[in-house]
Amino acid sequence: MNQRVAIVGVAQTRYQSSRDDARVFELTFEVVERLLDETGLSIWKDINAVVSSGDDYVDGKGISNDQITEVVGAQYRAEHKVAADGAFAVRYALLQVLSGHHDAVMVTAHCKESMIDQNLINNLAFDPLYQRYLGFDLVSAAALQAQRYMHKYGITPEQCAKVVVKSLKNAKNNPYAQVAQDITIEEVLRSPLLADPIRTLDCKPVSDGACALILASEQKAKRITDKPVWIKGIGSCYDAFYLGDRDLADCDSLVVAAQRAYKMAGINNPRNEIDVAEISGEFSYQELLWYEGLGLCGRGEGGKLIDQGVTKMGGELPVNPSGGLLSGCPHHVAGVARVAEVALQMRGEAGARQVPGAKTGLAHGITGPCGQLQCVIILGS
Amino acid sequence: MAGRAAIVGVGQTYHRSKRPDVNQIEMINEAVRAALEDAQLTPKEIDCVLFGNMEQAEGSYLMDCWATEGTGAYLKEGCKVHTGGTTGASVAEAAAHHAASGLFDTVLAVTYEKQDETPAGMGPLALVQDYLWAIHTGAFGWFARMGRKYMLETGCQEEHAAITRLKSDRCACKNPHAHLRLNLTMQDVLNSRMLLYPLRLLYMCPTTAGACALVFASEERAPKITKKPVWVKDWETVHYEMVGYEAYFTSRMTSMETAANRIYHRNGITNVRRDIQCAEIYEPSTWSELQFSEWFHFCEKGEAWRMAEKGVSDLEGEFPINPSGGVVCTNPIGCTAMVRVAEAALQIRGDAGEHQVTRDVKRAVATGFGGSFWTEMLLLQRSWD
Numbered sequence: 001m002n003q004r005v006a007i008v009g010v011a012q013t014r015y016q017s018s019r020d021d022a023r024v025f026e027l028t029f030e031v032v033e034r035l036l037d038e039t040g041l042s043i044w045k046d047i048n049a050v051v052s053s054g055d056d057y058v059d060g061k062g063i064s065n066d067q068i069t070e071v072v073g074a075q076y077r078a079e080h081k082v083a084a085d086g087a088f089a090v091r092y093a094l095l096q097v098l099s100g101h102h103d104a105v106m107v108t109a110h111c112k113e114s115m116i117d118q119n120l121i122n123n124l125a126f127d128p129l130y131q132r133y134l135g136f137d138l139v140s141a142a143a144l145q146a147q148r149y150m151h152k153y154g155i156t157p158e159q160c161a162k163v164v165v166k167s168l169k170n171a172k173n174n175p176y177a178q179v180a181q182d183i184t185i186e187e188v189l190r191s192p193l194l195a196d197p198i199r200t201l202d203c204k205p206v207s208d209g210a211c212a213l214i215l216a217s218e219q220k221a222k223r224i225t226d227k228p229v230w231i232k233g234i235g236s237c238y239d240a241f242y243l244g245d246r247d248l249a250d251c252d253s254l255v256v257a258a259q260r261a262y263k264m265a266g267i268n269n270p271r272n273e274i275d276v277a278e279i280s281g282e283f284s285y286q287e288l289l290w291y292e293g294l295g296l297c298g299r300g301e302g303g304k305l306i307d308q309g310v311t312k313m314g315g316e317l318p319v320n321p322s323g324g325l326l327s328g329c330p331h332h333v334a335g336v337a338r339v340a341e342v343a344l345q346m347r348g349e350a351g352a353r354q355v356p357g358a359k360t361g362l363a364h365g366i367t368g369p370c371g372q373l374q375c376v377i378i379l380g381s
Numbered sequence: 382m383a384g385r386a387a388i389v390g391v392g393q394t395y396h397r398s399k400r401p402d403v404n405q406i407e408m409i410n411e412a413v414r415a416a417l418e419d420a421q422l423t424p425k426e427i428d429c430v431l432f433g434n435m436e437q438a439e440g441s442y443l444m445d446c447w448a449t450e451g452t453g454a455y456l457k458e459g460c461k462v463h464t465g466g467t468t469g470a471s472v473a474e475a476a477a478h479h480a481a482s483g484l485f486d487t488v489l490a491v492t493y494e495k496q497d498e499t500p501a502g503m504g505p506l507a508l509v510q511d512y513l514w515a516i517h518t519g520a521f522g523w524f525a526r527m528g529r530k531y532m533l534e535t536g537c538q539e540e541h542a543a544i545t546r547l548k549s550d551r552c553a554c555k556n557p558h559a560h561l562r563l564n565l566t567m568q569d570v571l572n573s574r575m576l577l578y579p580l581r582l583l584y585m586c587p588t589t590a591g592a593c594a595l596v597f598a599s600e601e602r603a604p605k606i607t608k609k610p611v612w613v614k615d616w617e618t619v620h621y622e623m624v625g626y627e628a629y630f631t632s633r634m635t636s637m638e639t640a641a642n643r644i645y646h647r648n649g650i651t652n653v654r655r656d657i658q659c660a661e662i663y664e665p666s667t668w669s670e671l672q673f674s675e676w677f678h679f680c681e682k683g684e685a686w687r688m689a690e691k692g693v694s695d696l697e698g699e700f701p702i703n704p705s706g707g708v709v710c711t712n713p714i715g716c717t718a719m720v721r722v723a724e725a726a727l728q729i730r731g732d733a734g735e736h737q738v739t740r741d742v743k744r745a746v747a748t749g750f751g752g753s754f755w756t757e758m759l760l761l762q763r764s765w766d
Contacts, residue, residue, distance in 0.1 A: 001483065001484065002384075002482075002483035049618075055436065055442075055463075056436035056437050056463070057436065057437065057442045062435075062436070062437055062465070062752065063463075063464065063465035063466075063751065063752040063753060065463075065464065066465070066620075066752065066753040066755075069620050069621065069622055069753065070622055074620040075620065075621065075622060076619055076620070076621065076635070076636070076639050077618070077619065077620060078617070078618035078619070078620065079618070079620050080462055080464060080471050080474070080475065080618065081462065081463050081464055082460055082461070082462055082463075083436060083443075083445075083460075083461045083462065083463040084443075084445070084460045084461055088460040091460070092460070092462070092475060092478070095475075095478045095479055095482045095484070096478050098384070098478075098481075098482035098483060098484065099383065099384045099386075099477070099478040099479075099481035099482045100383035100384050100481065101383050101478065101481070121442055122442065124440060124441055124442035125441070125442040125443040125446065125447075127441075127447055128440070128441065129404065234484075235458070236458045236459065236460065237456060237457065237458060238430070238445075238446070238449050238454040238455055238456065238457060238458075238459060239455070239456070240449065240455055241446055241447050241449050241450055242450075252456070253456065256456055260458070367443065367446070367460075368443050368446040369446070372446050372449075373445075373446060373459075373460070
């Protein structure tokens with residue numbers, strides 16, 4: 001990167017199963033207001049532009065970002081919507097600063113999953129000629145991926161269930177989490193089956209919420225905060241669209257995205273050099289598979305990694321101290337919230353979920369069935 | 382210091398109302414191939430693919446993911462950007478940011494719309510307005526009302542709209558990519574069906590199937606790819622409160638004035654028709670071309686219809702506006718604003734063929750217009766300085 005760019009402030013709502021008390025722009029307003037209060041920034045004087053993450057389908061409205069124009073301060077200014085996971089909104093905001101056109105850009109993401117029938121919408125992500133009529137949605141596609149992954153590498157349902165147990169336990173330390181509890185592997189394995197092998201507790205719950213953060217150029221960041229969190233590396237990558245064109249057990253696009261981010265950040269051994277990671281697993285098996293794609297372990301060793309406790313709190317490389325997506329975090333918001341959580345870790349402000357001494361962190365976002373589009377962001381204090 | 386980006390490849394499909402011969406992916410691929418051929422690049426040489434369309438128009442969710450088949454984004458960086466009618470300009474701006482960031486040498490920007498696969502063309506637009514408060518009139522209501530207001534306030538008569546529509550048609554007939562190429566007469570225009578007074582069918586943009594792709598390159602890479610890079614000197618996005626109530630009740634479109642004022646001020650443009658030689662603006666109706674020209678300061682307030690009467694905005698005129706035939710002749714919605722950028726770039730290169738304007742175009746503006754009366758404006762130049 002030709003210049004350093006930092007995260008100078010983050011804000012999240014608490015994630016809840018339904019926020020029927022608030023419309024989308026009111027949710028967004030909550031986080032924008034808190035962000036400005038905490039950073040002391042003026043939305044007019046200090047922020048140049050906004051990048052939001054959202055989607056017309058999920059918002060149930062054409063050109064859905066017009067709902068937030070006023071509350072994000074975009075009246076007579078720029079706001080662009082990235083119609084992908086929030087991590088890509090962070091990525092675009094970063095590029096707006098790197099291009100030298102802006103020195104402070106706000107990123108917002110909102111989603112009210114409680115308003116919509118996700119399975120119906122997700123079905124529209126499959127091509128209308130051959131796949132849509134098979135009834136595919138993200139859950140049934142994920143079930144194919146889970147089957148393939150578990151079959152190829154001998155990953156067990158118990159190992160996947162351990163991810164759920166870890167996530168919901170970690171979530172007890174996160175005041176923003178929606179679901180936080182001590183459960184057992186047996187309880188996960190006894191929860192209702194949705195699409196073999198995926199059970200209810202293997203999935204992220206329906207969730208409403210919003211998240212926002214501000215990126216600033218080096219010069220500006222240093223004026224705003226004495227704890228800037230620097231973006232050290234970033235990479236994204238598309239995989240093939242047709243599920244049959246990929247080996248779903250090997251997440252090629254994540255491997256490429258991670259390598260791009262590591263190269264930029266000068267990371268050679270991610271497991272040793274990264275202190276904490278917040279990754280987007282919409283289903284329990286995905287966290288294990290993403291470990292492998294991120295190079296935290298070898299191919300097929302995701303199960304072993306969770307068995308060894310490497311990724312639990314207090315382990316060698318804690319993953320999702322916040323509880324991650326399984327503890328509740330809506331689409332679009334997920335990626336921005338991962339970045340926000342890692343930023344809090346870098347600042348040492350993650351409270352009870354703080355990983356002591358964390359200096360380098362990884363945030364990860366996904367879009368599309370079986371993680372077709374992947375984004376990896378490396379942050380450093 | 383701001384980084385620099387240039388357009389080094391331009392490609393678009395032949396725009397038509399129906400393309401039953403191709404599916405969405407195949408149509409997108411036509412534009413991508415054309416842009417890569419124009420830039421003399423192979424897919425391997427592209428670092429990043431940015432994508433956009435009007436999200437709900439074809440009824441497909443996460444369209445960029447399916448489109449990887451046609452865009453060649455497999456194992457490349459990228460994402461989808463969506464801002465309604467301005468999408469094409471937003472994706473172009475995003476590509477300029479990417480190419481100027483220092484992280485990417487080459488960026489492919491792709492937009493499309495295949496409205497023959499849209500179950501109801503107006504469906505997505507009806508969903509634009511606030512579902513609790515707004516009265517649904519759709520695009521016809523907006524533009525008819527704005528047209529009527531313009532007539533009442535400036536003394537413009539319908540014949541001036543007709544003159545402007547004939548100019549668009551003459552241009553479109555010279556542009557092989559344009560959708561409506563009708564060889565119209567004054568009589569044809571004035572006899573066309575009235576949709577909502579004073580908006581006739583021929584004054585309204587059509588529903589089009591088509592795709593456009595642009596290749597952007599970094600400052601270092603651009604001159605190595607082409608002898609005729611078109612520099613993206615500056616851009617501005619101006620959003621505005623939901624559904625633009627202002628445009629209903631006043632005769633101003635402040636998002637357009639604001640965007641234009643900022644671009645002109647930052648780039649030392651004091652005499653617009655002297656300092657800029659051509660404009661490709663997003664005019665959803667013929668009436669809009671007149672009004673928008675005033676809001677962009679191409680002429681004084683209330684003077685646009687006189688400008689049209691004198692032929693100032695013709696291909697051979699002093700200040701050509703929409704030499705491609707414009708949106709009223711070609712409107713693949715999510716792609717339309719990118720076609721403006723593409724056509725402006727071709728004018729600067731001198732590669733517009735039969736619809737190349739007489740005036741030497743060193744500098745041009747391209748604009749996008751979006752659902753909530755949003756404006757995006759890009760300033761393109763033959764040389765950076």
